[in-house]
Amino acid sequence: MIALVFAAALAQAQTPSPAPIVGQQSAQDVWDKRCTFCHGQDGKAHTKKGRQYKAEDFTKAKWQKHTTDEEIVDAITNGVPKTKMPAFKEKLSPAEIKSMVPFVRAFGAKK
Ligand code: HEC
Numbered sequence: 851m852i853a854l855v856f857a858a859a860l861a862q863a864q865t866p867s868p869a870p871i872v873g874q875q876s877a878q879d880v881w882d883k884r885c886t887f888c889h890g891q892d893g894k895a896h897t898k899k900g901r902q903y904k905a906e907d908f909t910k911a912k913w914q915k916h917t918t919d920e921e922i923v924d925a926i927t928n929g930v931p932k933t934k935m936p937a938f939k940e941k942l943s944p945a946e947i948k949s950m951v952p953f954v955r956a957f958g959a960k961k
Contacts, residue, residue: 875946
């Protein structure tokens with residue numbers, strides 16, 4: 851019996867795992883599907899909605915500097931009061947929201 855369990859565990863360990871966590875979307879997917887509408891593909895918010903709602907340009911060094919990782923998580927989770935930034939806590943998992951932090955940070959490195 852123990853040998854059987856061991857063999858099963860071994861077989862499992864050898865099975866190549868498919869997508870990391872089932873159901874979790876990549877930051878790029880989330881961005882493309884839910885964020886580009888306002889923030890633009892390039893994070894500059896040079897979209898019709900981005901301009902209308904006055905979304906920030908995430909490529910600006912100044913924005914990157916005065917915004918903390920916690921603020922990014924909070925903004926995506928709960929939305930930004932008095933702006934059109936929607937809350938995503940019902941739509942994205944905490945892990946998905948967290949994965950957006952390095953993604954948003956990466957815009958700062960692009961010009
Ligand atoms: C309906 C338009 C809209 C959508 C969709 C949207 N945002 Fe926003 N977002 C805004 C606006 C407007 C603000 C407030 C102005 C600002 O700070 O950029 C904002 C603010 C933010 C901030 C905080 C900026 C700060 O200065 O603290 C982050 C981070 C952010 N959005 C990320 C995202 C991510 C990630 C998504 C997709 C999951 C997303 N947004 C979807 C409009 C939108």
